[in-house]
Structure formats: C-alpha cells, structure tokens
Amino acid sequence: MSSTIAIVDDEEHLREAVAEYLEDRGLRVLPAADAAAMRALVERERIDVAVLDIVMPGEDGLALGRWLRARGERPGIIFATSAGAPKDRVAGLELGADDYVVKPYDLRELHARIQGVLRRLPEEVAAPIGAPAAAQPPIRIGGFRFDLASHRLTDPSGQAVTLTAAEAALLGVLATRPNRILSRTQLLDLTGEERGDGSARAIDVRVARLRAKLRGGAGEAIRTIRGEGYMFVPGPAA
Known part of the structure; x- marks a missing residue:
C-alpha cells in the first residue's frame, strides 16, 4: 500500500507541483490549502507524513503541528520554513517535528526527506x-x-x-x-x-x-x- 502524504500550503501551484512529483514516485498525496482543510483530512484519512508550511494565512503550520501532536496523532511531520527564519526551524523541532525543508526547496530534496521520515515510522524503524x-x-x-x-x-x-x-x-x-x-x-x-x-x-x-x-x-x-x-x-x- 502506498504511503499517504499530506501537503499543506497556501500556494496552489506549489501544491500541484509537489503532488504531481510525489505521485509519479508512487506516493499517495492529499493536498490542503490551509489548516482547516488539513483538519478535515485528518478526520477521514490516515496520514503517514504531513508537510506543513509554517507561514500561512490564518492558523500557521506550527499551530497545526501542535494540534496534531495534542491529538496523539503520530504522522511524521516535516515543516517548510523560509530561509531567513531559523527560529521557526528550532521551534518546529522542539514541538516534535521529524524534519524540515527550507523554501524554496528542490522537489528531489523533499522526496528524500519524506522517504527518510517514512523509514523512521514505527512500522519501518526496526x-x-x-x-x-x-x-x-x-x-x-x-x-x-x-x-x-x-x-x-x-x-x-x-x-x-x-x-x-x-x-x-x-x-x-x-x-x-x-x-x-x-x-x-x-x-x-x-x-x-x-x-x-x-x-x-x-x-x-x-x-x-x-x-x-x-x-x-x-x-x-x-x-x-x-x-x-x-x-x-x-x-x-x-
């Protein structure tokens, strides 16, 4: 069964590009435009890795990641941060993120980081x-x-x-x-x-x-x- 990856980003063209790239590599991708859409996805889908943009209108990625952890959800979490925001990266790691990528990121790098997190999920890490x-x-x-x-x-x-x-x-x-x-x-x-x-x-x-x-x-x-x-x-x- 293909792993399910959620991509949460308010940039539509980026969501589409990421989804196409990852689906071509055998992953199932669920795009979400904002935190509210992601919350709805979580209610009906089992998500293996969530890629959360930190800077979004309304609820930001850090708050969304905190909500996931508070629910006891254990998908891998990768935060997408801007190059000039090292504090966001540290905050994400302290919150319990598994990794981060710096925007604008290379799609090959994102895929490699997702694969790394998937290897560390409980079913795989032994x-x-x-x-x-x-x-x-x-x-x-x-x-x-x-x-x-x-x-x-x-x-x-x-x-x-x-x-x-x-x-x-x-x-x-x-x-x-x-x-x-x-x-x-x-x-x-x-x-x-x-x-x-x-x-x-x-x-x-x-x-x-x-x-x-x-x-x-x-x-x-x-x-x-x-x-x-x-x-x-x-x-x-x-």
Missing part, C-alpha cells in the same frame, strides 16, 4: 537497529520500558508515553548500543536521517525531549559526552 526487533525483550530505562518492535515507550505505571517517529528511532539506536559513544553524525546515519544544516541541532533537541519524557531520573541514562556526542548508560530498573 530494520536499521540490528537484530530482528520482535525477538528482543523490552529495554528497561529506569522504571520505563521501550519495546523495539513497536517503538512503544511505557512509564512505570504502564501508561504509554507519546514519542514522535524521530524520537523513537533515536531512542532505539541509543538503547541498543549501550555504553558506546555515538557522535551526532553517527546518530543521523543510524536513524536514517540525511545530514544537512541544522541536523546536529535536531539531534540535540530530540535528546532533550527524550530526557524530559523519561521522568524521575530515567533520562539520565542518556549521557552527554562533551565534544563527542551521546551515550546510553543503562542503570538498575526502578
């Missing part, structure tokens, strides 16, 4: 981690448990902790390589993410978000190794 994930028991992180097959994180009470596809992929890579220092470049490669401007910052933001979600000291399992990268140090289960 492959680059190593041994078949289904055969591995959940990894304990303090009182938390992380299931490699489903990329599901549960807290000490058994409640699910919402992770974005990129956060789940990063946690999987770290947790399956305990006591090893991994540079930001290695983490990008192992999670299937393309390198580029801001990529290292994206890793830092996701680590910060993971630490915040691993409450009660469990986040300390992800250590910062100054000048080198990060290391996962498993401790005793709570």
Whole structure:
C-alpha cells in the first residue's frame, strides 16, 4: 500500500507541483490549502507524513503541528520554513517535528526527506537497529520500558508515553548500543536521517525531549559526552 502524504500550503501551484512529483514516485498525496482543510483530512484519512508550511494565512503550520501532536496523532511531520527564519526551524523541532525543508526547496530534496521520515515510522524503524526487533525483550530505562518492535515507550505505571517517529528511532539506536559513544553524525546515519544544516541541532533537541519524557531520573541514562556526542548508560530498573 502506498504511503499517504499530506501537503499543506497556501500556494496552489506549489501544491500541484509537489503532488504531481510525489505521485509519479508512487506516493499517495492529499493536498490542503490551509489548516482547516488539513483538519478535515485528518478526520477521514490516515496520514503517514504531513508537510506543513509554517507561514500561512490564518492558523500557521506550527499551530497545526501542535494540534496534531495534542491529538496523539503520530504522522511524521516535516515543516517548510523560509530561509531567513531559523527560529521557526528550532521551534518546529522542539514541538516534535521529524524534519524540515527550507523554501524554496528542490522537489528531489523533499522526496528524500519524506522517504527518510517514512523509514523512521514505527512500522519501518526496526530494520536499521540490528537484530530482528520482535525477538528482543523490552529495554528497561529506569522504571520505563521501550519495546523495539513497536517503538512503544511505557512509564512505570504502564501508561504509554507519546514519542514522535524521530524520537523513537533515536531512542532505539541509543538503547541498543549501550555504553558506546555515538557522535551526532553517527546518530543521523543510524536513524536514517540525511545530514544537512541544522541536523546536529535536531539531534540535540530530540535528546532533550527524550530526557524530559523519561521522568524521575530515567533520562539520565542518556549521557552527554562533551565534544563527542551521546551515550546510553543503562542503570538498575526502578
């Protein structure tokens, strides 16, 4: 079954060009002119990746992305930002976006970034981690448990902790390589993410978000190794 991609942008010619290009490459594309149209799509469609323009009339892309995450929706999110707005890129990553592209973007680049996010979605991300994930028991992180097959994180009470596809992929890579220092470049490669401007910052933001979600000291399992990268140090289960 083809993956479904939503393109939310107020520029009609751009939506049409993106839709034609991606459909020619086997993807199913649902264009939306604004946030309201996207909200309607979400009610009736399962969307794998949403490409959200940040600057739109009315509700902007950041607010729309925040709404998606608040619903518990887990499509991959790629923000389209203007070249002169680095703060928007950081805000998008902190909100839980999986990637971003800078407008005007090359259609080949957008396609590559979409494919990268699709590889990191829960159904796909187990492959680059190593041994078949289904055969591995959940990894304990303090009182938390992380299931490699489903990329599901549960807290000490058994409640699910919402992770974005990129956060789940990063946690999987770290947790399956305990006591090893991994540079930001290695983490990008192992999670299937393309390198580029801001990529290292994206890793830092996701680590910060993971630490915040691993409450009660469990986040300390992800250590910062100054000048080198990060290391996962498993401790005793709570």
